[in-house]
Amino acid sequence: MHKRVVITGIGGLCGLGTNVPAIWGEMRAGRSAIGPIVNSELHDLKIRVGCEIRMLPEHGIDRKQVVSMDRFSLLATIAAREAAQQAGLTSHAANTYRMGSV
Numbered sequence: 001m002h003k004r005v006v007i008t009g010i011g012g013l014c015g016l017g018t019n020v021p022a023i024w025g026e027m028r029a030g031r032s033a034i035g036p037i038v039n040s041e042l043h044d045l046k047i048r049v050g051c052e053i054r055m056l057p058e059h060g061i062d063r064k065q066v067v068s069m070d071r072f073s074l075l076a077t078i079a080a081r082e083a084a085q086q087a088g089l090t091s092h093a094a095n096t097y098r099m100g101s102v
Contacts, residue, residue, distance in 0.1 A: 008089070011082030013075050015051035019082055041071075 012019070015033025016026035026033075033051040053075065060081075066074060084090075 009083035009085070009087030011079035011084075011086070013053055013079055015053055018053070018078070020086075 010020055012023050014023055015035075016031065017023040034049060035052070037045070037048055037050045037052050038054070039052055061074070061077060065077075069077070
């Protein structure tokens with residue numbers, strides 16, 4: 001059985017930028033985000049070089065929510081919001097139980 005999937009928007013964050021157009025522009029320019037890891041939460045790691053996301057804007061997320069989230073959840077939320085915005089989706093306009101992200 002084949003299931004249909006519709007991709008209506010994308011969102012992304014990486015060391016090159018905090019939205020898809022910025023990331024794409026940096027990639028097309030041949031830039032690299034590899035550099036020293038400066039995040040104090042990672043000081044116990046043996047690895048000292050990586051592609052760390054350093055510029056993390058709030059993206060309109062409530063400060064209480066930001067404090068209660070771990071970094072992974074915050075990054076996923078920012079990327080999901082970008083994808084939903086690009087797709088023109090709002091929580092009022094869509095059945096959120098039929099939506100998902102990968």
